[in-house]
Amino acid sequence: MKPLSDLYQQMLRIRLVEEEIANRYSEQKMRCPTHLSIGQEAVAVGVSSALTIDDKVYSSHRAHAHYLAKGGSVNKLIAELYGKKTGCTGGRGGSMHLCDLDAGFMASTAIVANSIPLAVGHALHFQTQNTGAISVAYFGEGATEEGAFYESLNFAVLKSLPMLFVCENNRYSVYSSLDVRQPSNRSIIDLAKAIGANTIELDGNDVVAVAEAANEAKTSILQGKGPVLMECHTYRHREHCGPNYDDELGYRPKQEVEDWLKRDPLVLAEVQLPSTFSKDKIIASISSEIGQAFSLAEAAEFPSIDQNYEYLYA
Amino acid sequence: MLETANFADEINRAQHQSMQMDSSMLSFGLGIDDPKGIFGTTSGLAKAFGSERVFDMPTAENAMTGIGIGAAIAGSRVLMTHQRLDFFLLAMDQLVNNAAKWHYMFNGMMKVPITIRLIIGRGWGQGPTHAQNLQAWFAHVPGLKVVVPSRTENVAQQLHQAIMDDNPVLFIEHRWLHQQSCHTESIVSLEQPLEHTQIVREGKNITVVANSYMLLEALRAAEHLAELGIDCEVIDTACLHQINWSVLHSSIEKTGHLLVCDSARKEFSCGAEILANLSENCFGHFNRAPVRLGLPDYPEPTSYGLTKDFYPCAQAIACKISELLGSKKSLEAHSPLEQSGHHDVPGSWFKGPF
Numbered sequence: 320m321k322p323l324s325d326l327y328q329q330m331l332r333i334r335l336v337e338e339e340i341a342n343r344y345s346e347q348k349m350r351c352p353t354h355l356s357i358g359q360e361a362v363a364v365g366v367s368s369a370l371t372i373d374d375k376v377y378s379s380h381r382a383h384a385h386y387l388a389k390g391g392s393v394n395k396l397i398a399e400l401y402g403k404k405t406g407c408t409g410g411r412g413g414s415m416h417l418c419d420l421d422a423g424f425m426a427s428t429a430i431v432a433n434s435i436p437l438a439v440g441h442a443l444h445f446q447t448q449n450t451g452a453i454s455v456a457y458f459g460e461g462a463t464e465e466g467a468f469y470e471s472l473n474f475a476v477l478k479s480l481p482m483l484f485v486c487e488n489n490r491y492s493v494y495s496s497l498d499v500r501q502p503s504n505r506s507i508i509d510l511a512k513a514i515g516a517n518t519i520e521l522d523g524n525d526v527v528a529v530a531e532a533a534n535e536a537k538t539s540i541l542q543g544k545g546p547v548l549m550e551c552h553t554y555r556h557r558e559h560c561g562p563n564y565d566d567e568l569g570y571r572p573k574q575e576v577e578d579w580l581k582r583d584p585l586v587l588a589e590v591q592l593p594s595t596f597s598k599d600k601i602i603a604s605i606s607s608e609i610g611q612a613f614s615l616a617e618a619a620e621f622p623s624i625d626q627n628y629e630y631l632y633a
Numbered sequence: 634m635l636e637t638a639n640f641a642d643e644i645n646r647a648q649h650q651s652m653q654m655d656s657s658m659l660s661f662g663l664g665i666d667d668p669k670g671i672f673g674t675t676s677g678l679a680k681a682f683g684s685e686r687v688f689d690m691p692t693a694e695n696a697m698t699g700i701g702i703g704a705a706i707a708g709s710r711v712l713m714t715h716q717r718l719d720f721f722l723l724a725m726d727q728l729v730n731n732a733a734k735w736h737y738m739f740n741g742m743m744k745v746p747i748t749i750r751l752i753i754g755r756g757w758g759q760g761p762t763h764a765q766n767l768q769a770w771f772a773h774v775p776g777l778k779v780v781v782p783s784r785t786e787n788v789a790q791q792l793h794q795a796i797m798d799d800n801p802v803l804f805i806e807h808r809w810l811h812q813q814s815c816h817t818e819s820i821v822s823l824e825q826p827l828e829h830t831q832i833v834r835e836g837k838n839i840t841v842v843a844n845s846y847m848l849l850e851a852l853r854a855a856e857h858l859a860e861l862g863i864d865c866e867v868i869d870t871a872c873l874h875q876i877n878w879s880v881l882h883s884s885i886e887k888t889g890h891l892l893v894c895d896s897a898r899k900e901f902s903c904g905a906e907i908l909a910n911l912s913e914n915c916f917g918h919f920n921r922a923p924v925r926l927g928l929p930d931y932p933e934p935t936s937y938g939l940t941k942d943f944y945p946c947a948q949a950i951a952c953k954i955s956e957l958l959g960s961k962k963s964l965e966a967h968s969p970l971e972q973s974g975h976h977d978v979p980g981s982w983f984k985g986p987f
Contacts, residue, residue, distance in 0.1 A: 411739065430726055442703075
């Protein structure tokens with residue numbers, strides 16, 4: 320297990336990157352739909368702490384934290400948001416289609432539940448090639464309403480694939496709350512159990528709990544005990560898509576928002592840090608890294624429009 | 634006596650060869666290793682290569698397509714088979730949003746070597762949801778390859794090269810082609826480069842463009858018309874993603890007449906695209922306005938009593954060509970092409986229910 324200070328530092332880095340994106344979004348230079356992970360960093364950091372470079376990750380539309388926690392390049396992320404040649408997909412995909420193969424972050428995709436089967440396919444490849452690595456699918460609780468989720472989980476269990484399913488339950492699909500989408504007396508964990516997966520339900524804002532659960536899950540998967548589904552309860556602080564807070568719309572109960580903000584994963588971790596931990600020094604270092612990423616992105620060229628026909632076919 | 638091979642066996646042979654050549658290749662589909670082996674096209678594969686590489690699957694077309702794509706991204710070579718194209722419609726998200734765009738969207742960093750065999754049904758009441766040729770849908774999406782075989786001579790070559798291609802390929806087989814045969818000596822080698830658009834019969838009076846089962850009907854019509862002094866050039870557009878337009882343009886320059894026979898609904902079809910391109914590029918070479926034949930714009934009904942003229946046959950093609958060329962030949966002149974027996978089977982070999 321990584322020390323808490325490391326986990327905290329990673330969460331802080333992701334938070335500061337995304338806050339800077341939010342600060343600068345109104346400049347209208349990052350011209351693509353952007354779904355911030357602010358509030359949900361503990362899931363990404365905790366899960367990634369259990370993974371090696373050989374383990375592969377797939378994610379959804381809200382993927383910045385997963386990408387950065389897995390080791391994805393911050394320079395390439397910011398350049399991608401600016402649509403520049405130096406972006407992680409050279410401006411082809413934007414915020415919702417991230418990729419850093421050097422870090423083992425395969426892809427994020429925009430359609431709900433769409434990348435879950437891909438991760439399972441990667442696990443099938445791992446199994447037939449006997450590689451000893453695991454494949455990870457991150458998705459929101461909305462994805463558990465899609466057929467692709469059931470179909471994928473069923474197959475992964477059937478074949479006992481080296482597969483970790485990570486469900487981030489943030490309770491809202493855009494503005495639609497869980498109670499208009501799923502029966503109140505049925506949990507995602509129970510569903511996954513009924514399909515035959517091993518399951519862990521936990522506080523997704525507790526980075527240590529997530530890291531422990533992910534380590535345990537990985538050990539069990541590599542022992543050939545079949546796929547594991549982790550349901551991590553968490554909360555997004557800002558609007559579904561974009562840089563702002565949108566609680567003036569009233570779609571989330573005021574008390575609920577306040578309670579979850581108090582349970583900010585960074586705040587929960589910070590109180591447990593040793594007194595010797597120097598936050599200021601770390602913030603200075605991260606801020607300089609972020610400043611540089613934005614400067615590089617701003618200075619970079621747009622990709623050439625002449626190359627638009629490239630890579631249509633392999 | 635010359636030895637013969639049939640279409641279904643050739644499809645089977647291509648899969649065996651491909652699995653032999655690439656040890657990373659996986660093959661799966663509903664019923665792929667059942668006693669009937671998808672009309673015999675997959676028989677023996679599971680036994681030869683083991684259940685880890687060749688396996689039946691859950692009835693979950695969408696996720697299983699995504700799983701195939703994921704395995705292909707990871708480094709496996711993947712072949713999927715669907716007994717009916719219509720069931721594959723459940724997998725459009727994975728096909729269109731992932732397979733087609735992956736290489737492009739991720740700036741060439743990853744590739745998706747997956748081939749998806751889709752079989753189109755016809756006859757014996759296959760009806761509205763077991764007989765659709767949606768080749769135009771697939772051809773419309775950038776990044777997909779669409780191969781529609783018609784002939785026993787090159788079907789193994791076409792399938793083998795589809796499988797070995799590093800891009801997503803839809804391989805659309807017509808059920809009525811499976812029992813076709815040819816002399817083994819005319820079979821094209823698996824490695825010979827594909828001809829995307831091929832002149833199957835040379836002629837000087839009219840260009841007839843077709844694929845899938847319609848190509849067979851067009852060839853029957855052409856053979857009959859030759860006896861009446863009408864010389865048809867028949868062209869097979871097997872690879873819809875990459876039509877070799879110069880073959881078609883040269884043909885129109887020679888014949889000055891065009892009939893496009895689509896094996897799907899006529900409107901908004903691949904035939905419409907071919908006709909549009911040739912009108913744009915060969916306008917001055919046409920002696921008469923070009924003509925199309927295709928399926929009507931309603932779903933295929935099931936009843937024997939409702940399907941009589943749903944599919945244009947060789948006789949309809951011959952009549953259309955006579956009409957286009959201003960020939961005085963009456964319908965009776967083409968009566969040798971009249972189908973004997975039942976209209977809803979390709980021959981006495983075809984027994985229901987599939």
